[in-house]
Amino acid sequence: MSSEMPFIQVRQLTKTYRVGDVDVHALRGMDLDVAKGEFIAVVGSSGSGKSTLFNILGGLTPPSTGSIHIGGKDLSHMTNAERTNMRKNTVGFVFQKYNLLPTLSAEDNIKIVKYIGGNGTDLDSPFQDVLHLLGIAERLKHKPRALSGGQQQRVAIARAIVNRPAILLADEPTGNLDSQNSTAVLKLLKDLNERLGQTILMITHDEEAASYAHRRVHMKDGKLVQTA
Amino acid sequence: MGVFRDENAAARSARDTQQQEKYSRISILLTKLTFANLAHRPVRTLLSILAIAVEVTMILTLVGVSNGTLHESARRARGSGADILVRAPGASSALTLSSSPMSDKFVNVLRQEPHITLATGTMVQPLELFDTITGIDLDQFTRMSGGFRFTQGGPPVNDMDMIVDEPYAREKHLKVGSTVTLLTQKWTISGIYEPGKLARICVKLPVLQRVTGNPGRLSQVYLKVDDSGKAQSIVDALRKIYPEYPIYTMEYYTSLLQVSSVGLLRNFTYVVIGVAMIVGFIVVFMAMYTAVLERTREIGILKAVGSSSGMILSMLLRETLLLAVIGTIVGILLTYVTQWLIVHFAPGGMTQETVYAWWPITGAIAIVGSLAGAIVPGLKAVRQDATEALSYE
Numbered sequence: 001m002s003s004e005m006p007f008i009q010v011r012q013l014t015k016t017y018r019v020g021d022v023d024v025h026a027l028r029g030m031d032l033d034v035a036k037g038e039f040i041a042v043v044g045s046s047g048s049g050k051s052t053l054f055n056i057l058g059g060l061t062p063p064s065t066g067s068i069h070i071g072g073k074d075l076s077h078m079t080n081a082e083r084t085n086m087r088k089n090t091v092g093f094v095f096q097k098y099n100l101l102p103t104l105s106a107e108d109n110i111k112i113v114k115y116i117g118g119n120g121t122d123l124d125s126p127f128q129d130v131l132h133l134l135g136i137a138e139r140l141k142h143k144p145r146a147l148s149g150g151q152q153q154r155v156a157i158a159r160a161i162v163n164r165p166a167i168l169l170a171d172e173p174t175g176n177l178d179s180q181n182s183t184a185v186l187k188l189l190k191d192l193n194e195r196l197g198q199t200i201l202m203i204t205h206d207e208e209a210a211s212y213a214h215r216r217v218h219m220k221d222g223k224l225v226q227t228a
Numbered sequence: 229m230g231v232f233r234d235e236n237a238a239a240r241s242a243r244d245t246q247q248q249e250k251y252s253r254i255s256i257l258l259t260k261l262t263f264a265n266l267a268h269r270p271v272r273t274l275l276s277i278l279a280i281a282v283e284v285t286m287i288l289t290l291v292g293v294s295n296g297t298l299h300e301s302a303r304r305a306r307g308s309g310a311d312i313l314v315r316a317p318g319a320s321s322a323l324t325l326s327s328s329p330m331s332d333k334f335v336n337v338l339r340q341e342p343h344i345t346l347a348t349g350t351m352v353q354p355l356e357l358f359d360t361i362t363g364i365d366l367d368q369f370t371r372m373s374g375g376f377r378f379t380q381g382g383p384p385v386n387d388m389d390m391i392v393d394e395p396y397a398r399e400k401h402l403k404v405g406s407t408v409t410l411l412t413q414k415w416t417i418s419g420i421y422e423p424g425k426l427a428r429i430c431v432k433l434p435v436l437q438r439v440t441g442n443p444g445r446l447s448q449v450y451l452k453v454d455d456s457g458k459a460q461s462i463v464d465a466l467r468k469i470y471p472e473y474p475i476y477t478m479e480y481y482t483s484l485l486q487v488s489s490v491g492l493l494r495n496f497t498y499v500v501i502g503v504a505m506i507v508g509f510i511v512v513f514m515a516m517y518t519a520v521l522e523r524t525r526e527i528g529i530l531k532a533v534g535s536s537s538g539m540i541l542s543m544l545l546r547e548t549l550l551l552a553v554i555g556t557i558v559g560i561l562l563t564y565v566t567q568w569l570i571v572h573f574a575p576g577g578m579t580q581e582t583v584y585a586w587w588p589i590t591g592a593i594a595i596v597g598s599l600a601g602a603i604v605p606g607l608k609a610v611r612q613d614a615t616e617a618l619s620y621e
Contacts, residue, residue, distance in 0.1 A: 087531075115257050
């Protein structure tokens, strides 16, 4: 390990939660280093702890033990409120099911996240370029239900990066898309990574999707098994 | 892009303050979201508004009818032309008129007192709700009040003749010559007079005394004095002589005909307010609870992007507030409907006033009840785990 801390550093991370009367050990001493500007695919079977890792990296849930640093900031000792605050500007989420607010237009879905991040509601011109890059600039006035799955996912990507987060976490972003839309979304993620230097962690089952990343990380039984 | 902001605690707290200032300003976006959420479930929204509206109408109609009916009584009492009212001993409440405990000989006694120019006794027999039937000495009463102004027919001639005021006649579809059965007797309408004169239904005093089994008894005595400006000092003098009798100037008596002076009505109003508030509370509770359940995922999204608990709570409270405000407005409009219904269909001399002073009070009641109803659903939303909420189907 170099003297300088990597952009994301995960050490001996464990997470145990209770389902009914049973303790589930979702993470069992996970280590991971990610450099700034990297695009990483996290692969593994279901139940391997991928989603738990993402929830912890995204500050949605605290780890049980171990340490986790993003940009030098220690997430493992944050209070609930501190994690809430961190989510505003440090992470952006892209979900398998898009998760747009159904009652707001695409544009307002993006704006409300910018507003919650404390960055006002104006979409500045560099961001307008991003919207063009994503190919949704013309569809912004529509409600999610009027958009195709691929379009919704691109709106979700725009929403995820509107506050210029340190990392973009994508959980099966192509899981609900056909192959054409999947390819489009994956290319966009790669584009964002290359053009904007956006650090991306993507969960996927799909080997082809994983091939867009710089490297892939395999998880099994709550641990890293190999790095390719 | 993608530059991580290394911030120390001071900078973070400064940004928090800045953000709180932003939240405290009314955000167009959040307002938009509030409207969009309400419009998303139109039936639930309409039902909630309607329930709050009914709550508001319930209170305003009760207050309006109480005030209207009492003020109408006061107006009629003033229309008697009397300066002083002498009531039976023990009749403490303004509305207690059910007994006829005074002897009619007392009228002559009072008539002998200084400054008294006229004295006439009446007997009041309660009917349904606010209605009463009044027995009067027509000659004396005419001298005191200037007499009834008949629009149809004239004063009672036969024993079973009855005169009624115009609103009562309209309500009961009565004409001169119509017969009415009241107090198990059949009465014939001999005349219909302009309202505002003592009572709505009048018959000859001795007849009423006889049919109710109270011969020679009176409910109250009206006095006219030579100088109405001195009515109070005359009342003071009379009270010394007849300490057991409640004696008031007409001015004071009519001022007693207010909801706040009638304990029973006041308490009844509180009960209705309580019931209305509970109804509003339950409806909003249910509406917001289902809204929170239904939006579990959306709440999860908002949490994932960094919404604080306060913000999520405030969004639900905004929706509730909007429901309550619209409900209050609809409720106020509905009171004009109830007013119309009361004028056209209600029994028993009910009059509904529009009591503007109660608009803000009722609005506040509706808002408080609704916000209370939103608290538990709001806390449920706040406590939801974001990771579970996001995977909620």
